[in-house]
Amino acid sequence: MRYTSSHWGIYEVIENGDGTFAQRPISDDPDPSDIGHDLNQESLQKLRVKQPAIRKSWLESGPGACPEKRGHEPFVEVSWGRALELVAGDLNRVRRDHGNQSIFAGSYGWASAGRFHHGQSQVHRFMNTIGGYIRHVNTYSLGAAHLIMGYIVAPMKSLMADHTSWDVMKEHTRMFVTFGGVPSKNTQVSPGGVRRHFTRGGMAGLRAAGVRIVNIGPVCDNLDDDEAEWIPIRPNTDTAVMLGIAYVLLQEDLHDAEFLQRYCVGFDRFSRYLTGEDGTPPCTPEWAEGISGMPAERIVQLARDMAATRTMINMAWSLQRASHGEQPCWMIVTLAAMLGQIGLPGGGFGFGYGTTNALGSHYAAVPGPVFSQGRNPVEEFIPVARISDMLLKPGKEFEYEGGRHTYPDIRLVYWVGGNPYHHHQDLNRLERAWRKPETIVVHEQYWTATARRADIVLPASTVLERNDIGFANREGHLVAMRKAMPPIADARSDFDIFCGLAECMDVKDSFAEGLDELGWLRRMYDEAGERALKGGISLPSFDDFWEEGLIEIDEGAEAVVMLQSFRANPDLSPLPTPSGRIEIFSEKIESFGLADCRGHAMWFEPHEWLGGLKSGDERLHLLSDQPARRLHSQLDASAHSMAGKIRGREPVYMNPHDAEARNIRDGDIVELWNERGRCLAGAKLTDSIMPGVVRLSTGAWYDPDADGRDKHGNPNVLTLDVGTSSFAQGSVAQSCLVHLSGPVEHPEPVTAFELPEIVSAD
Ligand SMILES: Nc1nc2c(c(=O)[nH]1)N[C@H]1C(S)=C(S)[C@@H](COP(=O)(O)OP(=O)(O)OC[C@H]3O[C@@H](n4cnc5c(=O)[nH]c(N)nc54)[C@H](O)[C@@H]3O)O[C@H]1N2
């Protein structure tokens, strides 16, 4: 059987006998995703970049020519030979005149499934071959968590691989309290690919076992369970609610003092803040109600109920993609520590059930195949979400993890496998920052907003058009992704593109090491096999694997209980924190002396939130969550994504009460705006979102009109571009206030899916 794989599932590729083929989700996936069943569909293929293309002014006048015209002028198609010569020549110019530290190739993005043709690995390896580049650290997903969790309990990466499995929760958990639901829409994907979608089944298992499920947050459509209790709270106030619960546990002596003594450090310091002994307001349930809107008596009752039974507390990653996003991370661990059930089956905390499929998996963590990126001799970096700051403020200092660093002076930006005009906050600010570099090179499959704003666009092939190995951690499989069709037009794999460039720059041997695509797949597979063997798992030979197509690696799969060995013996299995214990108070973080991230979890007012509104201010809190019908901006033009739109625009979900106050009816086109930008969207009225809050998912292709108003519904024209705190500097996408009005009569048509103008060279 021939297979291919995507972040949202594995497909059988079935030949139709006439040279064409069909994709079918593998038969033993109990809950296949509806995203992208047909990657070859016309609406997608028509948006492909077909040939290398150069922005007209850049081609005519060279690097730095009319940067304000990026995105507003035609491209000229050129041959591969010419394009590679131009890119190589400009890389050499920048390296010679300004040094490798003026190349930004952090290149954040999910690209496609497949471990070899992985955009970031390819560009990083290539840049390392030619002397390095400015990289990014952390992710948009977990900006705050990646940094802080390692100080408190364990690095996010190891926690993710150690989440208590669904089968254990079904048997032992009695109460499941989640902040931000368990949205099955998100668990359609895992970075690298999903083998079997099991989250919906996991939640159904909890329900069947009679587990009490409580969902706390501004929306309730993020849990597939009609019987779950919903407690609406204002966005970004979860930390205050958790503090209120903690206060009750302490006052009523429901906390586990022994656990705090044996397994944690610093509870005393924290409790002085909790009770107000340190001079701050005590975190009483009434105090928490004032901030969050959750009634004090419900906070009291919830605390008592949680202490009385085996309780799993979960939070969505979105909570930390907000102003002071470090705090909910710290507070959920602190709260779970007070309940004393960390390391017991079905108790403790979860951090992302409902973010990707793999969380809650019982498949073994096996080191999979990797494409080696080499070593980067350039030391400077940026926190990933500080890209506009970097471009706008070269030479300026920024803080990160207790240190001071300087933004580099970037001349050339190189992007492979990501879409900053999808993922970054405050796109109008990015638009200004984007004018700074002299040259922007993008490898893309489709004419995305980022590709349109590049100087040089190189056409990349898709998973269907190349050979690869599919693998994702704790998904229990390896899949031979065998090429289903030749690359469209002049597209090439990123690897082939870099091989061509490496040849122009005389570094082909060190980049490719004499191997072609299949040579690399074989090497990566064999290396993974050796590592797996050390863990007691033996893989078939590469040839057998390639023939077989799909292999299970569920040996060693077993029930998982997070932090079980730590609980069994904290001296033999200490945590990788400075003290080896759970750090409810961190000497280290306190020693950084930061005003916006102190030595223990605490409540900080978000930059923008409903509690900060003066009377008469009718702004709404905008949540921009992950889209149900696509992956980020990928496949936005597909039939499945388009079917979710309202007259071609992204739906904005709002409470009927807020709609009525504005004379808006279901299906109207409305306008959202604030001081950063404006966009249109289609109103969708629902009681599953609390009054005062609206939800516009990410991923509608950015489509500004002549005045910069996005016509399509991209929330990132509205979101705020500052760091979570000076500690982690993560994205704060979920802290955003907007005005909303409508209906908009005669809105301009959406043009996001029209091709840019291409002219011939003259
Ligand atoms: N407001 C708001 N913004 C957010 C978020 C939010 O919650 N709210 N979430 C953030 C998060 S968590 C994330 S992870 C980011 C996601 O941001 P991105 O990962 O940048 O988004 P994608 O749309 O997946 O972009 C991947 C791009 O790579 C291209 N591509 C795919 N495969 C290949 C390949 O093999 N080669 C090449 N050259 N290109 C390829 C695709 O066509 C696509 O344009 O968005 C962030 N932005």
Ligand SMILES: Nc1nc2c(c(=O)[nH]1)N[C@H]1C(S)=C(S)[C@@H](COP(=O)(O)OP(=O)(O)OC[C@H]3O[C@@H](n4cnc5c(=O)[nH]c(N)nc54)[C@H](O)[C@@H]3O)O[C@H]1N2
């Ligand atoms: N289909 C699909 N799945 C995806 C992705 C995708 O693009 N498409 N992206 C993937 C990626 S890269 C990531 S990082 C994960 C992200 O996973 P998450 O960050 O967890 O996902 P979100 O959908 O942004 O948010 C989850 C829920 O939290 C709610 N929420 C937002 N703010 C708050 C708050 O302040 N308090 C509370 N209590 N709730 C809040 C949102 O309304 C939403 O229902 O999803 C992954 N899964």
Ligand SMILES: [Mo]
């Ligand atoms: Mo993400």
